[in-house]
Amino acid sequence: MSKNRNRIDALIAGLAPVRDDELRGELQISGAALLQTVLASPVETSQRDRVPRRRRRALVLAAALALAAALSLPALSVVRTIVGLGSGADDLTPVATSSEMVVASGRAGAPWKVVAVTSDHGLCWGVQVKDPSEGWTRGLGCDYLDLRGDLPPDVRGNPSRPCLTSPTEAVPCGSLPRHWVDFPGDTTNFSGYAALDRIIVLGVAAEGVASVELVLTNGQTVPANLVEQPHGLPLSFYWAALPPDDGYRKSPELEEVTKMVVARDANGLVLERRVPAWNGNPTGDPDGPPPPS
Amino acid sequence: MYEEHYHRVLGYALRRTDRDDAADIVAETFLVAWRRFDTVPEGEGALLWLYGTARRVLANHKRSSRRRARLTERIRAERVHGVPSSVDDARLGAAATAFARLRADDRELLALVAWEALDAGQVGQVLGCSRNAARIRLHRARRRFARELERVEGPAKRNSVGGHVSEAYE
Numbered sequence: 001m002s003k004n005r006n007r008i009d010a011l012i013a014g015l016a017p018v019r020d021d022e023l024r025g026e027l028q029i030s031g032a033a034l035l036q037t038v039l040a041s042p043v044e045t046s047q048r049d050r051v052p053r054r055r056r057r058a059l060v061l062a063a064a065l066a067l068a069a070a071l072s073l074p075a076l077s078v079v080r081t082i083v084g085l086g087s088g089a090d091d092l093t094p095v096a097t098s099s100e101m102v103v104a105s106g107r108a109g110a111p112w113k114v115v116a117v118t119s120d121h122g123l124c125w126g127v128q129v130k131d132p133s134e135g136w137t138r139g140l141g142c143d144y145l146d147l148r149g150d151l152p153p154d155v156r157g158n159p160s161r162p163c164l165t166s167p168t169e170a171v172p173c174g175s176l177p178r179h180w181v182d183f184p185g186d187t188t189n190f191s192g193y194a195a196l197d198r199i200i201v202l203g204v205a206a207e208g209v210a211s212v213e214l215v216l217t218n219g220q221t222v223p224a225n226l227v228e229q230p231h232g233l234p235l236s237f238y239w240a241a242l243p244p245d246d247g248y249r250k251s252p253e254l255e256e257v258t259k260m261v262v263a264r265d266a267n268g269l270v271l272e273r274r275v276p277a278w279n280g281n282p283t284g285d286p287d288g289p290p291p292p293s
Numbered sequence: 294m295y296e297e298h299y300h301r302v303l304g305y306a307l308r309r310t311d312r313d314d315a316a317d318i319v320a321e322t323f324l325v326a327w328r329r330f331d332t333v334p335e336g337e338g339a340l341l342w343l344y345g346t347a348r349r350v351l352a353n354h355k356r357s358s359r360r361r362a363r364l365t366e367r368i369r370a371e372r373v374h375g376v377p378s379s380v381d382d383a384r385l386g387a388a389a390t391a392f393a394r395l396r397a398d399d400r401e402l403l404a405l406v407a408w409e410a411l412d413a414g415q416v417g418q419v420l421g422c423s424r425n426a427a428r429i430r431l432h433r434a435r436r437r438f439a440r441e442l443e444r445v446e447g448p449a450k451r452n453s454v455g456g457h458v459s460e461a462y463e
Contacts, residue, residue, distance in 0.1 A: 005435060008403075008435050009407045011384070011388045012392060012403050012404065012407035012408070012438070013407040015385065016407070016408045017307060019304065020301055020304040
């Protein structure tokens with residue numbers, strides 16, 4: 001009985017995304033940076049919550065940014081801004097193979113830009129925002145790209161690494177079908193984007209895609225801006241700046257504001273209607289179940 | 294306390310969210326600890342207090358800015374499969390699927406034991422319940438996990454892990 005319990009615990013232990021002992025190398029730097037910021041904040045007194053909420057939020061943000069910056073320091077010797085987001089536990093630090101490329105930029109309550117860099121973990125990209133007091137946010141995400149086309153390894157990423165396409169389905173990354181369009185992420189997900197007064201939706205599309213539409217969870221369909229093959233990259237980026245709190249209906253299954261992406265060719269013909277992998281089409285198979293109504 | 298427990302809290306956060314958000318969680322957890330230093334227990338209790346605080350901070354964080362971006366899920370999944378283990382990849386993939394199908398509170402219970410290496414009494418302190426209640430909830434969570442694993446793996450592999458788990462919680 002106890003043996004079964006231990007085997008279950010061991011099995012679950014094997015699922016841990018990272019182990020404590022893997023973090024020790026980062027501790028001296030990141031810990032010191034965070035501690036310095038934490039110690040600068042006041043201690044609670046008898047009066048409840050004496051730190052004004054706004055200042056408290058700023059303190060937390062400052063501490064978080066300090067920590068996020070420090071966490072990425074091992075990468076800085078190679079590249080300036082890649083945070084180790086998107087790499088496997090066996091190697092947390094992507095190595096850049098290009099300089100940073102600004103793909104798009106604008107202002108939405110604060111300056112923002114879409115930055116991309118190729119790496120040994122594939123293309124890393126993300127939205128960076130300039131906080132009035134803290135400067136630019138830093139995080140980029142690197143991923144295996146399941147887009148069509150002959151993408152070089154430092155754009156495609158590692159196809160041999162197994163991955164999940166949804167919280168419930170395990171699929172080898174290398175076996176994924178190739179898509180015309182990537183399902184986007186958006187900036188509702190991280191407090192570092194708090195300075196924005198619009199939601200930036202961002203994704204990538206394969207060569208041959210001439211336009212992209214976003215079907216939102218509030219029922220609206222909006223066109224996305226398409227940046228075709230910037231800086232000679234063999235793919236395109238699409239983005240849209242959406243009003244916040246516009247009746248989006250997020251759910252535990254779908255927490256982005258987009259519920260479907262429609263890619264069209266130059267003639268306006270639909271190449272693909274892509275839905276989240278966990279939304280009724282767990283393998284991401286374009287010939288799988290139809291998109292939600 | 295900070296030097297002793299920082300990496301544990303960071304690990305706790307990184308095992309439950311992505312790297313950027315983990316920075317938020319750790320920062321806010323230690324800010325709370327600093328501001329309420331007088332209420333933080335000494336010794337082992339400090340770590341459990343920090344886990345409990347990080348758990349609440351994480352819950353608030355998710356409530357205020359929830360996401361399950363495809364990118365993050367895939368990243369997390371890559372990490373899952375990237376962890377060296379004596380368990381073969383297929384088994385680990387099935388376990389990941391079964392684990393993902395559990396309710397969040399079941400996942401947290403099992404993770405506190407398997408990832409943070411806490412016993413039932415310590416889990417009770419983190420979750421604010423008695424040791425006995427934690428044991429019972431753990432027992433049920435393990436049973437549900439075993440059932441999900443059976444469903445994922447199919448009848449051929451039944452009883453390989455979960456066959457008798459319903460009787461075991463101590």
